[in-house]
Amino acid sequence: MAMETESQKAFHVDVGNLLAFNPFHSFPSLPASRDELVKECLHEGTKLVQAVADSLFNLPSSEDVDGPLVKLPPPTTKLPREKHLPKPKPPTKWEEFAKKKGIQKRKKDKVVWDEQTGTWKRRFGYDRVNDDKDIPIIEAKMTDEPGVDPFAKRQDEKKKRVEKQEKNRLQNLKQAAKIGALPSHVQLAATALPITGTQAPPKKVTKDELGNVAGMAATSTASGGKFDRKLPGEKPAKKQGKHRKFLPVVEGSGIGSREKEQTESVLNKLISKHSHEILNVGKAVTMYNVKKEKKARNKRNQEGKFSSATNKLKPKKLLQKKTGKKGPVSSKKGKAK
Amino acid sequence: MSNNEQTLRFCSSAIMMRIKTPKNGRVRRELEKRAPKLVETGKKTLILQGTKTSGTLNGVLSEIYHLKKGGAVRFTRKNDNIRPFESGGEASLEFFSLKTDCSLFVYGSHSKKRPNNLVIGRMYDHHVYDLVEVGVENFKSIESFNYDKKMAPRVGSKPFIAFVGEGFENVDELKHLKEVLLDLLRGEVVENINLAGVDRAYVCTAISLNKVYLTHCALRLKKSGTVVPRMELVEVGPSMDLVVRRHRLPNEGLRKEAMRTAKDQPKKKIKNVSSDAIEGTIGKIYIPDQKVGDVALPNKAKGVKRERREAKKKEANERASKKQREESE
Numbered sequence: 001m002a003m004e005t006e007s008q009k010a011f012h013v014d015v016g017n018l019l020a021f022n023p024f025h026s027f028p029s030l031p032a033s034r035d036e037l038v039k040e041c042l043h044e045g046t047k048l049v050q051a052v053a054d055s056l057f058n059l060p061s062s063e064d065v066d067g068p069l070v071k072l073p074p075p076t077t078k079l080p081r082e083k084h085l086p087k088p089k090p091p092t093k094w095e096e097f098a099k100k101k102g103i104q105k106r107k108k109d110k111v112v113w114d115e116q117t118g119t120w121k122r123r124f125g126y127d128r129v130n131d132d133k134d135i136p137i138i139e140a141k142m143t144d145e146p147g148v149d150p151f152a153k154r155q156d157e158k159k160k161r162v163e164k165q166e167k168n169r170l171q172n173l174k175q176a177a178k179i180g181a182l183p184s185h186v187q188l189a190a191t192a193l194p195i196t197g198t199q200a201p202p203k204k205v206t207k208d209e210l211g212n213v214a215g216m217a218a219t220s221t222a223s224g225g226k227f228d229r230k231l232p233g234e235k236p237a238k239k240q241g242k243h244r245k246f247l248p249v250v251e252g253s254g255i256g257s258r259e260k261e262q263t264e265s266v267l268n269k270l271i272s273k274h275s276h277e278i279l280n281v282g283k284a285v286t287m288y289n290v291k292k293e294k295k296a297r298n299k300r301n302q303e304g305k306f307s308s309a310t311n312k313l314k315p316k317k318l319l320q321k322k323t324g325k326k327g328p329v330s331s332k333k334g335k336a337k
Numbered sequence: 338m339s340n341n342e343q344t345l346r347f348c349s350s351a352i353m354m355r356i357k358t359p360k361n362g363r364v365r366r367e368l369e370k371r372a373p374k375l376v377e378t379g380k381k382t383l384i385l386q387g388t389k390t391s392g393t394l395n396g397v398l399s400e401i402y403h404l405k406k407g408g409a410v411r412f413t414r415k416n417d418n419i420r421p422f423e424s425g426g427e428a429s430l431e432f433f434s435l436k437t438d439c440s441l442f443v444y445g446s447h448s449k450k451r452p453n454n455l456v457i458g459r460m461y462d463h464h465v466y467d468l469v470e471v472g473v474e475n476f477k478s479i480e481s482f483n484y485d486k487k488m489a490p491r492v493g494s495k496p497f498i499a500f501v502g503e504g505f506e507n508v509d510e511l512k513h514l515k516e517v518l519l520d521l522l523r524g525e526v527v528e529n530i531n532l533a534g535v536d537r538a539y540v541c542t543a544i545s546l547n548k549v550y551l552t553h554c555a556l557r558l559k560k561s562g563t564v565v566p567r568m569e570l571v572e573v574g575p576s577m578d579l580v581v582r583r584h585r586l587p588n589e590g591l592r593k594e595a596m597r598t599a600k601d602q603p604k605k606k607i608k609n610v611s612s613d614a615i616e617g618t619i620g621k622i623y624i625p626d627q628k629v630g631d632v633a634l635p636n637k638a639k640g641v642k643r644e645r646r647e648a649k650k651k652e653a654n655e656r657a658s659k660k661q662r663e664e665s666e
Binding site: 016017018019020021022023024025026027030034037038040041042044045046048049050052053054056057060061064066067068069071072075077078079080081082083084085086143169170173174184185186187188189190191 | 353354355357358359365368369371372373374375377380394411418440456459460461462466475486495496497498499500501502504505506515516519520523526527528529530531532533534535538540542543544545552554556565566567568570572576587590595596597598599640
């Protein structure tokens with residue numbers, strides 16, 4: 001296979017990338033078989049790799065545990081970057097002001113003498129200097145209004161200062177984000193705009209509340225939420241199934257009459273609630289007295305006759321049937337018996 | 338308030354913005370890794386496929402993934418909406434690149450018009466920078482090579498790269514392909530390298546005006562007279578013919594911006610080292626106080642033995658002298 005022999009052996013070698021390039025080789029005629037092509041390529045490749053290794057192994061090396069370590073020179077082939085160059089952080093508003101005024105940064109001590117307690121305390125944090133809770137007494141001044149709580153006022157002022165600081169911090173970060181120099185660990189996220197005119201932040205629903213609501217919504221289905229498709233990780237509703245049991249409307253004994261009883265009790269409660277306005281106290285009192293006398297009479301008769309016994313054997317009258325004006329008085333009477 | 342972030346809400350007049358900082362150290366370190374740096378090290382590769390792939394193409398993609406195990410992400414599902422050469426079809430790619438932090442991608446697809454198609458592309462700031470479309474022919478996978486398994490290259494070792502052929506110099510498309518292949522095969526950019534750990538080489542030969550033969554070989558270092566060993570290449574890995582079909586060069590402005598390098602950083606001051614005009618480099622060493630008295634004695638028994646011996650001798654002497662005195666008295 002005819003092949004040009006390279007007269008100049010100038011390979012472009014980039015040791016930093018372990019790269020070698022031979023720009024002078026060419027195939028005037030493609031080799032007949034694939035194997036020969038492969039062999040030719042490997043042969044050329046070996047020469048290039050040898051050239052790189054020549055430069056590589058002649059670099060000054062330092063002995064390491066695994067083997068000789070060499071310091072590679074920086075690569076000469078220029079390749080495009082994957083991300084933009086990091087931009088320097090713009091000065092914050094305070095920094096600009098300080099530069100203009102010539103204010104120097106001072107090194108601050110870790111612990112500061114606290115006048116209030118007479119000890120050395122931290123500058124900020126857990127047990128700090130000038131803490132609001134260490135002040136026992138605030139002297140009243142002439143300028144103070146009578147109804148104002150000075151401790152609460154101090155706390156409010158601190159809150160305002162903190163809010164102002166946070167606002168300034170946000171403004172500084174927005175400025176940095178505008179030129180693309182936001183610090184890597186900070187992200188600015190836009191929160192939702194309030195739909196109503198008020199500036200109140202929307203109430204955040206807790207995990208439990210959400211679960212309850214989901215359970216409530218499930219019961220609105222016919223099967224009480226039993227066959228609803230659940231999200232992964234969703235727990236079953238606390239009170240599964242239907243919450244109300246509708247009794248059959250057909251009248252009868254057993255379950256049938258329970259509906260009647262239910263409605264009766266409901267009606268009793270409803271009417272009894274408002275019955276204090278329409279209660280005829282006098283009549284209720286006389287009724288009560290009459291019943292009491294009857295009871296006493298029955299007792300006296302009991303010693304003589306046995307009709308009282310038969311009276312006792314008689315089934316008790318259903319007092320629930322007595323609705324209307326009797327209300328709470330009658331029910332009380334029934335219980336007393 | 339949510340639990341995972343320290344959120345500070347503030348109602349401003351325009352848009353309500355809040356500052357999100359990670360409360361977790363792990364998340365903070367991850368974000369720092371993804372931030373743009375002055376000196377960049379390795380690029381991660383995203384390997385994915387299109388609507389239809391062929392058997393050979395699947396093999397190619399998985400072998401490329403194996404070769405770049407440390408810094409590559411492989412997606413195995415098909416993606417219908419990725420068309421790199423069309424203007425709207427890159428949105429998905431850019432989104433994936435943003436989420437996985439990969440700036441190189443290899444997209445494989447197969448169709449009648451372009452069989453065994455590979456699109457190798459690069460991203461700048463998670464936007465498409467340039468693309469090269471190649472067709473794969475005569476693919477031979479790793480399994481089809483017989484070689485002594487002992488000299489198989491290890492994962493993650495820095496490879497030698499060799500380009501052969503004047504086509505890489507003269508033909509535009511091949512020049513572009515050379516640059517992209519260098520970026521793809523390079524791996525991490527390191528300052529120090531262990532000479533015992535060089536064991537692989539990629540050889541790319543320009544066979545014709547648009548064809549390149551790429552193969553991956555293991556290196557055998559043979560003894561030679563000098564420090565430099567004699568290199569021997571043994572084909573181990575995948576080998577394929579790449580036929581250049583289309584390519585897209587970056588815009589001039591974008592290229593200029595991407596090629597910008599930072600000025601050399603001022604050398605970081607090494608602590609406790611100062612240089613003097615007269616004495617040269619001076620170093621300061623701080624030694625903590627040595628409490629010589631509290632140091633534990635190494636062989637206590639020996640010292641005690643000697644002390645005991647001497648004490649015994651003294652006692653014996655005293656007794657002897659006492660006896661003598663008694664006798665004398």
